[in-house]
Amino acid sequence: MGRIREFDEEKVLEAAMQLFWEKGYEATSLSDLTSRMGIQRPSIYSAFGDKKGLFEAALRKYTMSRASDVRTKLHNNPSVKEAFSTFFEDVVAEEYTEGLSRGCFCINTMVELAPHDEKFEILTREHQMYLSVIFQETIERGIQSGELEPHIDAKALSQALIVSLIGLTVIMKSRPNRSFVDNSIKVTLSLLK
Amino acid sequence: MGRIREFDEEKVLEAAMQLFWEKGYEATSLSDLTSRMGIQRPSIYSAFGDKKGLFEAALRKYTMSRASDVRTKLHNNPSVKEAFSTFFEDVVAEEYTEGLSRGCFCINTMVELAPHDEKFEILTREHQMYLSVIFQETIERGIQSGELEPHIDAKALSQALIVSLIGLTVIMKSRPNRSFVDNSIKVTLSLLK
């Protein structure tokens, strides 16, 4: 009963996600959001609670989509070494292609909000832990197939690769020379033996 | 001629630095600043121009002090491997000791401002490049002393270590298990052979 909604919640959430991803939480105003989402202020509040609630919904949407992407990319390549090098190169290519370096929405949030808001500390941590498990599974697959040496510590190595991926994503925001990131990746991935 | 200044510019700048470091640029208001710096609003504007100018001065103070610290820590230890492992462990210890994880002021700025303000893109990039040179010099010292293998690419390795250090600093904001960061460091520093 009652009037039916005219906007698609998934679509406006996608728009909000893009905006928060670009500008962060504090620098994004409700006016920015209404114009980008194409709906009025009270619609936002009725659908998502408040600004923090909308941000959280946007971040959850991002992390779920991102985790799925990472899983697909790493699982689809039969060669583990190639899977990782292609994955890291894709991350770099995306960042240098776009005019604005948005980086990773989750990492941005880890820096801006996690230290001051436990909800986001947990949310961002769990996303990184999940990615780390995907990395670990991939490395273990490489060990079992014989592509990687059997003695390596898959868990510890996956954690080191996650840390490198984060560092890479962050330093690209300062637009270093391409050689800097290429060198870093080459050296880091030499750990995959 | 005229009344003499009652505040110490270095001291109030130090206070501003601490606040911006904790909260970032957007989340820090002029009211926050006046109360923490202990001076009135017009004094800030006469000494530092505007909010961005104050932030820039604070960041420059930070990066200079930080670069000096890093140089000292890495140069003072005769063993290069030990210098790096102590250095990384110190970074972790500091972050897990304090209640709030401030991380690195420069890295925080790289995420918040560098993508939207070229001045900070350059400033943060140059700081990271400078740290990378300090790392490289240290690695080269290890090669010359015979502690490290002669064939390693000191430049590329130093860049990979910088990337790992950034990733480590960022992920600690989500307070992962200590074992996660310990594993990462152990694996990454295994590149120093």
Place this chain on the structure above:
DNA sequence: CAAATAACATACTGATCAGTATGTAATAGA
């Protein structure tokens, strides 16, 4: 001491912030 200068403190500016009150339009069930 008088004039000039500069830092001081208070209080203000218009703009913008997140969030909401209010009235209208559209839908469902009775």
Place this chain on the structure above:
DNA sequence: TCTATTACATACTGATCAGTATGTTATTTG
């Protein structure tokens, strides 16, 4: 068709934002 309900758009709220105008106090120079 009437009533209840929900979404809509407009316009408003008090609070806070960055930055400044104004007048006072302290110091130097003549």
